Amino acid sequence: MSLQDRIINQFSDSIQTKQDAMASLCELIEFASQKIVEALVNDKKVLTCGNGGSAGDAQHFSSEMLNRFERERPALPAIALSTDTSTITSIANDYHFDQIFAKQLRALGQTGDILLVYTTSGNSANIIQAIKVAHDRDMTVIALSGKDGGALAEVLNEADIEIRVPSNSTARIQEVHLLISHCLCDLIDQQLFGG
Ligand SMILES: O=C(CO)[C@@H](O)[C@H](O)[C@H](O)[C@H](O)COP(=O)(O)O
Numbered sequence: 296m297s298l299q300d301r302i303i304n305q306f307s308d309s310i311q312t313k314q315d316a317m318a319s320l321c322e323l324i325e326f327a328s329q330k331i332v333e334a335l336v337n338d339k340k341v342l343t344c345g346n347g348g349s350a351g352d353a354q355h356f357s358s359e360m361l362n363r364f365e366r367e368r369p370a371l372p373a374i375a376l377s378t379d380t381s382t383i384t385s386i387a388n389d390y391h392f393d394q395i396f397a398k399q400l401r402a403l404g405q406t407g408d409i410l411l412v413y414t415t416s417g418n419s420a421n422i423i424q425a426i427k428v429a430h431d432r433d434m435t436v437i438a439l440s441g442k443d444g445g446a447l448a449e450v451l452n453e454a455d456i457e458i459r460v461p462s463n464s465t466a467r468i469q470e471v472h473l474l475i476s477h478c479l480c481d482l483i484d485q486q487l488f489g490g
């Protein structure tokens with residue numbers, strides 16, 4: 296296969312995964328946006344986390360909340376738990392990597408806040424630990440996942456929302472997670488500030 300054929304395959308797979316996700320996930324994305332809006336109008340905030348490329352997704356979403364998405368509007372409260380290297384390295388060094396998000400959440404998470412997690416496998420232990428702390432704090436969890444949902448699917452409760460991308464490819468799932476993040480930003484702005 297030529298290099299250009301490989302590119303065409305990547306684009307085709309990405310387009311197909313997005314079409315599959317569009318067909319199955321619209322209602323859940325709408326519901327997740329309503330949960331976030333409900334938290335924001337009650338002076339709560341969104342905390343985000345993920346590993347690797349998903350750490351970037353978490354940071355990407357929080358920056359669009361704190362700064363702006365596509366229109367001028369007031370800043371919205373969000374914190375990415377994957378950005379503070381001093382805190383992350385000290386928690387991992389002194390305790391365990393599994394605790395890097397959970398310990399921050401114990402300090403920053405409050406009842407009614409939203410924990411927005413990004414994980415393609417659903418099996419990242421530090422995400423599972425963060426979800427357990429979120430439940431202790433009566434926070435709602437919104438999980439952007441993929442594959443078979445992994446261990447995450449078993450720790451979520453009925454008040455949480457799992458948006459599982461129908462794919463087994465980490466890259467394809469991440470590409471759809473980014474699109475879902477942008478949908479959430481658009482829907483949040485629309486519900487809070489109108490059209
Ligand atoms: O971006 C990529 C692969 O596309 C990687 O950095 C990937 O995010 C990392 O392997 C993560 O550790 C995977 O974590 P998860 O999605 O299984 O929770």
Ligand SMILES: [Zn+2]
Nearest residue numbers: 348465466469
């Ligand atoms: Zn990636």
